[in-house]
Amino acid sequence: MRFHRAVYRFWLFCTSFCYPAREVPFQAGGEINHSEYHAQFLRPFSAEELLDIRRVADFCADMVGWVTDYQTITPRPVSAEQTAIFTAYCRSNAELAPDYALEIYRRLRIFHKQSHVRSFFWGAYDRAIAEKLPTTAQDREERLAKAILREVYGEHDTCHRCHAVGGLKLYGKTNWHWMRGEFNWTKLRGLLPGNLPPNKYEGGRLAQRACTPDGYARMMEEIFDARCASPQQMHAQAHAPGAGAWDAEGLYCAACVEVLLGERLWVWCDARQQRESDSVREDCCYGWGCRTQVHNIEHAEMLNHFCMPARDDSEDPESHRV
Ligand SMILES: [Zn+2]
Ligand SMILES: [Zn+2]
Structure with a gap:
């Protein structure tokens, strides 16, 4: 239930700002701040609800990354640096709505839409969550890891061959x-x-x-x-x-x-x-x-x-x- 609710909220966020890409209304005399504009959508939610929405957004970004890896036809050494670059790319694009993630999973192929909005969800989320949870970044990360899930079955399962916890x-x-x-x-x-x-x-x-x-x-x-x-x-x-x-x-x-x-x-x-x-x-x-x-x-x-x-x-x- 929490997952579904968060999916719909993230979807609504994407629909409001991306399909079709909506420009931030022009404000005379001031520089447009996309993160601040998008954060207005997120502010009414509680800290717990924001963490749930963030988990769904991360899930969609992971799905895009997974399909990208799947369809890559040239050998691509995976390094921490490349992963970070890719994650940053995903997070700066507005193509992560749940319906897009589901569609590319079904087709197993990335296709690009024309709507790119820089500083998409994560910048706005960082602003909103910092106001709702004015603790440390580490505390927010720990709470995020527990969002949506009440209990994880198989969290400590080990590999049958090498016995490492996987x-x-x-x-x-x-x-x-x-x-x-x-x-x-x-x-x-x-x-x-x-x-x-x-x-x-x-x-x-x-x-x-x-x-x-x-x-x-x-x-x-x-x-x-x-x-x-x-x-x-x-x-x-x-x-x-x-x-x-x-x-x-x-x-x-x-x-x-x-x-x-x-x-x-x-x-x-x-x-x-x-x-x-x-x-x-x-x-x-x-x-x-x-x-x-x-x-x-x-x-x-x-x-x-x-x-x-x-x-x-x-x-x-x-x-x-x-
Ligand atoms: Zn031969
Ligand atoms: Zn193993």
Whole structure:
């Protein structure tokens, strides 16, 4: 109920100031202060109500960031600085209304509206909350963390493999689809072994399989399913570091999901192609270490590279073929 009420209030705020973008009325002789103008909307609310609205606004900003990460097709190293820049970008744009966040979540694609209003919600909120709660910024942050939620179930849940406390940031059967924000398909490609990541043909096929509405959930379900792997690959998995720690019912932190994908994503890709295709491609003798797959698309398409190298490409004089 508190969540719904806060959503509608934030939505009303966005509608009042953004759709269509409304200019602040011209005031002769004075510089226009957008934050102050927007703060007038927020002042009638109590401190608790303001904190709830802020949580909803943060949620919408997070959703925009999540979809942006998902659709990013170039590798983007995530650093604290970049996150801060991105958060600042989100917060200075008026495109964060709940209906927009819901729409981009459904489409999994960011689309830009024409209404940009600088110093959007957060500047106005800072003004209003400082008047209602004239304590310290730290105190306001602590209260914000508890806004809307009365109790958080699973807050102290631990990772099944490394036992680190991950709480709601853990991944498992019920939320594999959320992974795509953290593991976009470019990152998935990077987790394949050897020279498979720059293999454009296989990269395209991986994107086709994973980037569907239920693609990630299905992929993870099958990755935990041993029947997906051939006997030879089962043997490889059984001897892989960390084997045995994986249970389809478990919850895992992002670092452990990365280890799991590093071990099994290529196995899954191979199993998937065998299921989907009637004709089985011959294995390239250099397996995933093959260098030709990187620059020769016909070779990448003709031979299978989801297999362990039978020969070492880097030491083979014949490997300078095209
Ligand atoms: Zn872990
Ligand atoms: Zn090859």
